[in-house]
Amino acid sequence: MSLATMLTSFTAPKSTPEAEVVKALEGQIAAWNKGDLETAMTYYWNSPEMLWVNKHGIEKGYQQVLEMFRQDFADSSKMGVYTYEPLHIEQVSPEAVYFVFRWSIDLDGKQLMGGLSSQLWKKKDSRWVVTSEHAS
Template structure:
């Protein structure tokens, strides 16, 4: 009887460990998939910007009055206001230049939130001069995909 209990206990421990390993792999796969989706959003934003298409670029942002953007001029709330500010600051494709991101860090804050920290660079005509700075954005997972809910760019 004691041998049966030991065998049953050992079997349960092995099943538990297998389940934990499987859950860890699944969680790691979920994080990797989320990071890849966030990277895809940023890549698409860079492509849209570089084509001079601000409306396309803004698709990476949460379309809400609660969107938060922090820039050199202070706080901006709202998707539309953020788009309007971009249009004023970058009135045409030559002012916009070609955008690239150099991601420095990506941290999962929760299963539905990711912090991205990096450097942005605008390659522009010599007369306009290149621009660059750093950014931190918080992405949130929505039913229609990952969107930026807060952006701090300098």
């Protein structure tokens, strides 16, 4: 078999939805760790239907969640360093991925906050975004 035949018959593995979601989460975390809240928030679905759940209750709507984060992290130096450990990921439909992970935000060598998060990622306008998150 010639080199040209080998190259044309070779097909690179396709990216899976799970891999695309992991890449998106890592993009969000990279923005967070740079102190760029606005870019980090672009990984959430910009819709009044976006849902955020935590131990205090729920927030519904992208704008409400953005304002909550702006209030909690008005000073980017207070955002800390975000890390995560994946625990479970599965594609639940052609356009949806469920992702569970342990997370931590550390500031000055101490844990500022952390816990578990379950996110529902959906493909909207050709990109993966979080449409619902439960963080505790």
